[in-house]
Amino acid sequence: xxxxxxxxxxxxxxxxxxxxxxxxxxxxxxxxxxxxxxxxxxxxxxxxxxxxxxxxxxxxxxxxxxxxxxxxxxxxxxxxxxxxxxxxxxxxxxxxxxxxxxxxxxxxxxxxxxxxxxxxxxxxxxxxxxxxxxxxxxxxxxxxxxxxxxxxxxxxxxxxxxxxxxxxxxxxxxxxxxxxxxxx
Numbered sequence: 001x002x003x004x005x006x007x008x009x010x011x012x013x014x015x016x017x018x019x020x021x022x023x024x025x026x027x028x029x030x031x032x033x034x035x036x037x038x039x040x041x042x043x044x045x046x047x048x049x050x051x052x053x054x055x056x057x058x059x060x061x062x063x064x065x066x067x068x069x070x071x072x073x074x075x076x077x078x079x080x081x082x083x084x085x086x087x088x089x090x091x092x093x094x095x096x097x098x099x100x101x102x103x104x105x106x107x108x109x110x111x112x113x114x115x116x117x118x119x120x121x122x123x124x125x126x127x128x129x130x131x132x133x134x135x136x137x138x139x140x141x142x143x144x145x146x147x148x149x150x151x152x153x154x155x156x157x158x159x160x161x162x163x164x165x166x167x168x169x170x171x172x173x174x175x176x177x178x179x180x181x182x183x184x
Contacts, residue, residue, distance in 0.1 A: 001042045002100035010050040012107040014078035022135045026105040049088040050079035085120035107135040131180045
C-alpha cells in the first residue's frame with residue numbers, strides 16, 4: 001500500500017499543551033504511523049508543510065529507512081505562518097500519482113483556513129483516500145466552556161465558541177462528502 005502523511009507545521013501547530021506543542025504530538029503520531037506502515041512493507045511519504053513545503057521524506061521498509069525518517073524530522077518546528085493546504089495537497093498528489101491513503105495532521109483555528117482545508121482535501125478525494133486528523137486546541141476549549149466574568153472574557157468565550165462550532169461544521173461537511181475526520 002501507499003501512505004502519505006501530511007504534517008501541518010504552521011502557526012496553529014505552535015500552540016502548547018503542557019510542555020509539548022500540537023506539532024510535537026502530530027509528529028509523534030506521524031512517526032508511529034510511518035513505523036507501523038513500514039513494518040508491513042508499505043511505502044510511506046511524509047510531507048511537512050507550513051506556508052511552503054518544509055520537508056519531504058520517503059520511507060521504504062527496513063529499519064534504516066525508518067531511522068532516516070526520524071533523523072530528517074526530529075527538528076521540525078512550527079512556523080508562524082498560515083498553512084498552504086493547497087500546496088501540500090498538490091505536492092502530495094505529485095509525489096504519489098497512484099491511489100494512496102493520505103493522512104493530514106492539522107489544527108484549524110482560523111475560519112479562512114478551514115475553507116482552504118476543505119477545498120484541498122476534497123480535491124485530494126478525486127484520486128486518493130484522504131483522512132483528516134484535527135488537533136483540537138485545549139485553550140480554545142477552556143475559553144469556550146469556561147464561565148465568563150469580565151467583558152473581555154465574554155468576547156473570548158463567544159469567539160472560541162464560534163471557532164469550535166465552525167470546526168464541527170467543517171467536520172460534518174467533510175464527513176458528508178465521504179472524508180474520514182478524526183479529532184484529538
